[in-house]
Amino acid sequence: MKPPRLAFLLALSVTRISAQPAPDPIIAVRAPVVVLTHARVIDGLGHAPLENQTVILSGGKIESIGADLKIPDGATVRDLTGKSVLPGLVMVHEHLFYSSLAGGPFHVNEMEFSFPRLYLAAGVTSARTTGSMEPYTDLEMKARIESGTSFGPKLHLTAPYFDGAGTGIPQLHAVASPAAATRMVNYWADEGFTSIKVYVNLPADIMAATITAAHARGLQVTGHIGKVSYREAAGLGIDNLEHGFMAMSDLIPGRKPGDPSNALNTYRSLEALDPDTPEINGLIALLISQHVTLTSTLAIFETFTPGRRVASKAELDTLAPPLRESYLTRWAAINLQNSKTSRDAFARDMQLEARFFRAGGLLVAGTDPTGYGGCLAGYGNWRAIELLVEAGLTPLEAIEVATHNGAKLLKIDAQTGSLEAGKAADLIIVNGDPSRNISDLRKAEIVFKDGVGYDSQKLFESVKGLVGIQ
Numbered sequence: 001m002k003p004p005r006l007a008f009l010l011a012l013s014v015t016r017i018s019a020q021p022a023p024d025p026i027i028a029v030r031a032p033v034v035v036l037t038h039a040r041v042i043d044g045l046g047h048a049p050l051e052n053q054t055v056i057l058s059g060g061k062i063e064s065i066g067a068d069l070k071i072p073d074g075a076t077v078r079d080l081t082g083k084s085v086l087p088g089l090v091m092v093h094e095h096l097f098y099s100s101l102a103g104g105p106f107h108v109n110e111m112e113f114s115f116p117r118l119y120l121a122a123g124v125t126s127a128r129t130t131g132s133m134e135p136y137t138d139l140e141m142k143a144r145i146e147s148g149t150s151f152g153p154k155l156h157l158t159a160p161y162f163d164g165a166g167t168g169i170p171q172l173h174a175v176a177s178p179a180a181a182t183r184m185v186n187y188w189a190d191e192g193f194t195s196i197k198v199y200v201n202l203p204a205d206i207m208a209a210t211i212t213a214a215h216a217r218g219l220q221v222t223g224h225i226g227k228v229s230y231r232e233a234a235g236l237g238i239d240n241l242e243h244g245f246m247a248m249s250d251l252i253p254g255r256k257p258g259d260p261s262n263a264l265n266t267y268r269s270l271e272a273l274d275p276d277t278p279e280i281n282g283l284i285a286l287l288i289s290q291h292v293t294l295t296s297t298l299a300i301f302e303t304f305t306p307g308r309r310v311a312s313k314a315e316l317d318t319l320a321p322p323l324r325e326s327y328l329t330r331w332a333a334i335n336l337q338n339s340k341t342s343r344d345a346f347a348r349d350m351q352l353e354a355r356f357f358r359a360g361g362l363l364v365a366g367t368d369p370t371g372y373g374g375c376l377a378g379y380g381n382w383r384a385i386e387l388l389v390e391a392g393l394t395p396l397e398a399i400e401v402a403t404h405n406g407a408k409l410l411k412i413d414a415q416t417g418s419l420e421a422g423k424a425a426d427l428i429i430v431n432g433d434p435s436r437n438i439s440d441l442r443k444a445e446i447v448f449k450d451g452v453g454y455d456s457q458k459l460f461e462s463v464k465g466l467v468g469i470q
């Protein structure tokens, strides 16, 4: 055994060595000019794919896309015959933590090593974190990714949750008053966070102060709410609501403003909902008229729904063994219990999300890798998009939701989220055609971020067995 002090110094020196930018086999393409030939281009804007295109990447940007482009001398050329390129994903209910359950109260561990790699592996080039548990680790990872010393997507960080009294999660902080909310918004804004998330137990007066303070600092506010209804939150000026309609307390029979959050009663109200009732269509119209963006997180809700998929072998292999066991045990219990309410609420939410989208609402997508596990960074992003297609969107629409729409919400659509000349070279090479079969997203080969190409498979392999630990 080494004395502890020596081990500490050794750890420090290892950190220094790995901080040097060294060639890494995960980096598949790094060249001043990269040309992709014979590509099927899916632009992320919903247009029909263009076949046999040439895409020129230069200086980290998309220089041009066209059918008959001259290949610059000295360019690195990749023939994409039979393959597709689409924008890097911009997904907006992500986290850098994962539920690590051992029988006690709900608990998460920060996944600062595995999750950024998994996101990038699946093609996520921009991610909003939508609620922080270790804010300074999140800030540090954003800095490391930006400096090129860690692999991961461009991060748009959400501050620690703003929950109210009665929170059942020891890692969350209950904001005590409107004044406290204002103070905390300003604190986290100063630290570098660009959005705030209000949570299920936050009452309306503190939510109002949070939104006012955030908007004064140019920060957006999103919410996984419950004590406050969707209609009330829209009236307070919230920018974004999470989880589709699965957190909507508006239609709980007999509900009065300020009643405690109750997820089961929300699911029951969805189960009982007549989808043609004027109340739901009125709410959808209100959200759209107030420019409230809705985040679809179907992949996490699927894990709570009986009769649905179990995690794939690749996902199970990515989990640390104790997390694999707790996931499979809980998955089996949910399927044995076979709750009709869970099944019906999930189906109703899919229907309403599609309706919101068809009515012209800004629908965006995220994974929310929480719950009891089973919805992982990376793999879960693909699943979230597949489920949008099951909900009734076309593959091209689902891709638009997970790329351009996310960029619109984050107000980065002038820089990324679609394949257009002048935008960042954030794109995914897929060995297939996700415009026809959305699951071809799973055939991602190389993910470009700012013009550097990362090997998807090697990124996935680099974190095998680590989710739940690091």
Ligand SMILES: [Zn+2]
Residues within 6 Å of the ligand: 093, 095, 130, 131, 368, 369, 370
């Ligand atoms: Zn979340």
